[in-house]
Amino acid sequence: MNTQLFEQVDFIENPAYEQVITDLLECNYAIVDDFFSSEEIDELRQSLKEVYEADSFKKAAIGNKFNEETDKTIRGDFIKWINEAEARPKERLFFEKINDLVAYLNRTCFLGILQTEFHYAIYPKGTFYKRHLDTFQNDDRRKLSMVCYLNDDSWVASNGGELTIYLPEGNGERALDIIPKPGRVVIFESQILEHEVKPVLASERLSITGWLKTR
Template sequence: MLSVNEHLLEQIADQLATSDYAVIDDFLSAKEVEAILAVFDIHREHGRFKQAAIGDSDNQEINKSVRKDLIKWIDEDNARPAVQEFLEKIDEVKNYLNRTCFLGIKEYEAHFTIYPPGAFYKRHLDQFTTSDHRKISFICYLNQDWQPEHGGELRLYLPDGDIDVAPIAGRLACFRSDVVEHEVLLSHAHRYSLTGWMLDQYIELSFLG
């Protein structure tokens, strides 16, 4: 049974096809957001978040002048139910995009993400110079009480100008990984999200810590 409203799926596909990006509210309900944040707490208590790196598996580098977020990769086989449900929804988006946009997406990789106060991620593209298997980037935001003074907006650099996306709870932002440059503006509060990429080939995930 479909758990993502068909109308949302259509909106994602239409917006991606016409503008290379899509922003959808209420992709997750308030209850789903809460359940996922509880999983963040567990991983944080166990010290599982690590400073994010830049580059692909063979060229990993930590550069705090480029990005300052903390991540934990999602292990799909051992994901807790709330995260499993999120992945099932992403799977539905993936299948819908394959049917309607012929993207040939095979799978996805995703991580829990925390931007502590003072963190940002400078302007970049999500495709690595050494590999271009990331086709669609997606970020689902989990910030229940986000206020403009918290910052941390996602800025998308588009042909017609920049767009800032507030990281509010339940919202899904996605965009073509190969063309849309973007950055995360300085965050003044803790900023929580699930970040992932739809890939056009199966990958070896064993390097993911």
């Protein structure tokens, strides 16, 4: 018998990733605190600020590039897409960690993630993103949504800006409020869970948001 075929040569089980998989399967979302260390978050926040100061953020639009429009009554954040091929040094660690997780998900759950896309987002005081689903009418490739919060340690719950996820429960639903704590990553099923960003009441809310896509 050729035992090589059955050997899992370089697979090391990762308990944190296993928890993500369990939570996604059971609840359609997973919250990972300290996915990024506070040093990593400091670097990424600095990078976001450098890019912002270079004036390259745009008012976020709704719809995709084929039917894009901006509407402040739906979302008020400013975004800048990050291209992995041109990642700044401080962004490389971000992609390394994300790619490691994606490789694990593909290997253990056969998710078939072939592409990712990420953008920085800044929500100034007073802005929000109304309840929505992360899939476009003309494009269903987004499988998992991922939000990484880059706020600093001074972020407090009274700043608002919670991510509220609507979870089906019985005949109705339950709203789960998630505080955008630094280092926290939230992953959820793009085609299943509606969600919103509650108004930011103080300070500005910083994040990287992205999607793991099937093709």
